[in-house]
Amino acid sequence: MTRYQSMALTAVATLALAAMATFSLSALAQDAAKPARATKSASAATTAKVTDADVRQMIESSFTSKGPATVEGVINQDGAQKACSQYPDRTRVPATIAKKVEAAELKQVKYPADSNWIGDWKEGEKIAQNGRGMQFTDPVGGVNGGNCYACHQMTKAEISFGNIGPSLYQYGKLRGNSPEVVKYTWGKIWDSNAYSACSNMPRFGHKGILTEQQIRDVMALLLDPASPVNQ
Amino acid sequence: MRNTRRRLRGTVALAAMATAAASLAGLAQLAQAQGSTAEEIAKYRQMLAEGNPAELWEAAGEELWKKPAGPKNASLEQCDLGKGPGVTKGAYAELPRYFKDANKVMDLEQRLAWCRVTLQGLTQEEATKQPFSASGKSSDIERLASYLTGESRGVKMNVQLTHPEEKRVYALGQKMFFYRGGAYDFACATCHAVDGQRIRLQDLPNLLESKGAQAAYTTWPAYRVSQGEVRTMQHRIYDCLRQQRFPEPAYGSDVITALSMFLAKNANGGTYDGPNMKR
Numbered sequence: 001m002t003r004y005q006s007m008a009l010t011a012v013a014t015l016a017l018a019a020m021a022t023f024s025l026s027a028l029a030q031d032a033a034k035p036a037r038a039t040k041s042a043s044a045a046t047t048a049k050v051t052d053a054d055v056r057q058m059i060e061s062s063f064t065s066k067g068p069a070t071v072e073g074v075i076n077q078d079g080a081q082k083a084c085s086q087y088p089d090r091t092r093v094p095a096t097i098a099k100k101v102e103a104a105e106l107k108q109v110k111y112p113a114d115s116n117w118i119g120d121w122k123e124g125e126k127i128a129q130n131g132r133g134m135q136f137t138d139p140v141g142g143v144n145g146g147n148c149y150a151c152h153q154m155t156k157a158e159i160s161f162g163n164i165g166p167s168l169y170q171y172g173k174l175r176g177n178s179p180e181v182v183k184y185t186w187g188k189i190w191d192s193n194a195y196s197a198c199s200n201m202p203r204f205g206h207k208g209i210l211t212e213q214q215i216r217d218v219m220a221l222l223l224d225p226a227s228p229v230n231q
Numbered sequence: 232m233r234n235t236r237r238r239l240r241g242t243v244a245l246a247a248m249a250t251a252a253a254s255l256a257g258l259a260q261l262a263q264a265q266g267s268t269a270e271e272i273a274k275y276r277q278m279l280a281e282g283n284p285a286e287l288w289e290a291a292g293e294e295l296w297k298k299p300a301g302p303k304n305a306s307l308e309q310c311d312l313g314k315g316p317g318v319t320k321g322a323y324a325e326l327p328r329y330f331k332d333a334n335k336v337m338d339l340e341q342r343l344a345w346c347r348v349t350l351q352g353l354t355q356e357e358a359t360k361q362p363f364s365a366s367g368k369s370s371d372i373e374r375l376a377s378y379l380t381g382e383s384r385g386v387k388m389n390v391q392l393t394h395p396e397e398k399r400v401y402a403l404g405q406k407m408f409f410y411r412g413g414a415y416d417f418a419c420a421t422c423h424a425v426d427g428q429r430i431r432l433q434d435l436p437n438l439l440e441s442k443g444a445q446a447a448y449t450t451w452p453a454y455r456v457s458q459g460e461v462r463t464m465q466h467r468i469y470d471c472l473r474q475q476r477f478p479e480p481a482y483g484s485d486v487i488t489a490l491s492m493f494l495a496k497n498a499n500g501g502t503y504d505g506p507n508m509k510r
Contacts, residue, residue, distance in 0.1 A: 048398035055406050062484035069478040074412035081411045085418065134414045136479045150430045162430045164422065202415040209414060 066136040079104055084198035098197035106194040108206050109187045117182050117219055124221030125228070127214050128154055134209065144209050146218055151201070154221070155228040164200055172223040173230040185222060189215050268432050285377055285454040285506035288461040292378025295371055301351025310346035312339070312379065323383035324503050327492045329394035336400040338488045340465050343375055362482040363469075364460050373452070376463045380452055383503045388449060390495045397492070400485075404493030407486060408438070413476040419490070421475075438494055445501025448494050453507040461506055464491055 056075055065071045077085065080101050087093040093101075130145025132138065149158055153167035175181045187194050190205030204210040210218070221227050296307045296319075312322035313330070327338040333345055340362070347358035364370040392398045408419040422428065423438040436443035452463045462470075468487045472480050480486055 048395065048402040050399060050402040050406055054403060055410060058403055058407070058485050058489065059410075062480050062486035063478040064481065066479040069413065069473075069476055071478050073414060074477055077412050081416055084416070085409055085411045089424065134476045135473050136477075137473060160431045162428070162433075164428050164430070200421050202417075207414050207416070 067138050068134045068140050068142075069136040080193050080198070080203075084193075087198060090196065090198035090200070093198050101197035102194055105191045105197075105203070105206070106187065109190045109194055110205060110212075111183065111186060112212060112216070117186060117216065118223060119213060119216030119218075119220045121217070121220040121224045121227035121229075123214075124217035124219070125155075127210070127218055128221055129158075146204060146210055146214070148218070148221075156231065157228060168222060169229060170231075171229055172225065172227065177223045177225075182219070182223065185219060186215065189218060269434050283454055283506065283508045285381075285452070285461050285508065288374050288377035288454070289381045289506065290378075292374035292376070292381075295375050296378055301347065301353045301357075303350065303352035305350050305352075307343075307346050307350060307375075309350060310343070312342055319379060319382040321383050321386045323380045324386040324388050325390060327390070327397075327400065327488055327495060329396045334396075336394075336396050336488060336492065338464070338483075338491045339379060340372065340376060340463060341483045341488060343372065343379070344483060359482055363462070363466050370460075373461050373463060376452055377461050377506045380503075380505045384505065386503050388445070388495065388498045388501045388503055390492070390499055392496065400489050400492045401496055403485075404489035404491070407489055408493055413478075415476045417475045417477075419471070419475070438497060441497060441500060444494055444497035448498035449501045449503045450505055450507035450509070452505055453509040456508065456510055 059075055060071060063071050063074065083097055083101055084090070084093070087097070127146045128148035131147035131150055133142060133144025148154055148168070149161045151162040151165040153161045153163075153169050155169065171185075172181075184195070189210075191203040192199040192201035193203060202209055205212070205215055221229055224230070299306050309316045311317075311330075311332075312319065313325055313328045314320075314322045323339055326342070327336050329336050330342065330345070335341075337345065344355065344358040347353045348355055351358075359372075361368055361370045362372045364373055392401050408423075411418040411421075419438070422430065422435050423443075426437045426440070426443070428435045428437075436447040438444045438447060448464075451467050452461050454461050465482060465487055468490050469480055469482070472486075
C-alpha cells in the first residue's frame, strides 16, 4: 500500500466513522422487542466428556489476571454461578434449584442502614449511561457504571437501548413507591438473582460493582416521580 | 499481475468508501423514516461490497506468505493448514482441526505460528509477536490471516469432529460458552443464546443456532471501519472476553481455540465470506 493510499484510507475511514456516529444517534424507533426464547440447546453432536476440572485447567492455562479482572474471580464460582452454568436458560432452571438460589441470594442483600433509599435521579441517569468498569483494561478501584441502557429501555429520550432486559420505562409510575416496591427494587439491583435465579443481570451490590450511594441514585432514576423514567 | 489487480481494486475501494460515507450522512436523516439501524448498515455494507479495504491486507499477506524470511530464510508456502503442504484453498473452512505433527487441535492462527516456527525458524515468541495491530505498529499476523481466510471465500464451512481431540475441544468450547463467572456473572450465553437480542443498538447473533453462528463466523476476519484495521477471530473472541469481564486471554490460547471450534462447527454449511467488513 502506498503512503498516499494509506493516508486516503485513514481519512475515508474517519469520515465514514463520523457519519456512522451521527447515524446511530438519529436512528429511531426501537420496538420494545420481545426476544424469542431459545428453542434449541446447542446442537451437540459430541460424545466427548469433559469435566469441570478440565474447564478449570483450560481457564488457568489461558488467562492472566489483569486489572480488576482476575483468574480467581472466574475459577472460584459461587453457588449461583455454578448452578447457573448448568442451566444457562433461566426459564428452564428446575424450580427446586431456582428457589434454593433465590433464597441464598436474598440473604446476601444489604439494605441501607439509615433507611435512605432514594438519591438523585440526575446522578442515576449518568450511572445508567456509563458502561465503564471491571474490564481487564480498566484500573483497579475505579468508579464503575451501571450500563442500564445496554439492556433496558429507561427513558423516552434515550433511544439507544438494548432489549436483553425488560423495558423499565415508567417503572415508578406503574408501580408506585410503596415500602414493598422500594425494598424489592433495592434488592433486585443489589442481587438480581434474589428474585430471579440465573438472571442475566449483574449483581450490582453483592459483587461490589456499584456503591450504596450509586444504587440510591439509580433507585431515584427508577422511582422518583420527577425522573424522566416516569414521565 | 494479481497484485496489480488487487491494488487497482483497492483504489476503487477507497473511492467507493468516500462515496458511501458521503451518502451515509444523507442516509442518517432518512433513517428515522426507514427502519432499523441494522438495515441501514446493511445498505452501507452493500455499497461497499465491491470495495473492501481488507483486500489490501490480503495482498500484503500473500506477499508475506511467499517471501523467504526468518533464520531459515524460507517462505511459508509449504505450510500444512490441514489439506496438505502448500494447500491454502479451502483450508480455513475446515479449521480448527487436529494436527498430528503438533498432536493438538489448532485454529488458523495457532497453525500459522507453528509454521513460522517450524519452517522459518522463528521462536514461538517471535512468531506470535504483535498479533493485533496497535497505533504505529502494524501486524503481519493480521495480514497473513487475511490472505489465508480469503483463500476460503465462497467455500462452505466444513469443520469435522472426527479425532477424539476434536470432540474434546468442541466439548470444552461448549462448556465454556455456558460458563458463568467474574464480577458480572456473564457467560457467552448471556448475550448469544437467544434470537433478536441487542446491546444498545448492536444486534447480537444467537450462536447456538446455525443461522446466527454462520452469520457471525463466516464474516471474520473483518475490516473494522471504526478501527481502520482488519481484525481476526482471535481478536474478536479476545474482545468479547474483555467485555465479559473475564481476565486477559493469551493470544493463541486453548480457550480461544475451544470457543472457535464450538462456533465454527455450529456454523457448518454456511458459505465463508471473509475477510468481511464491519462497523
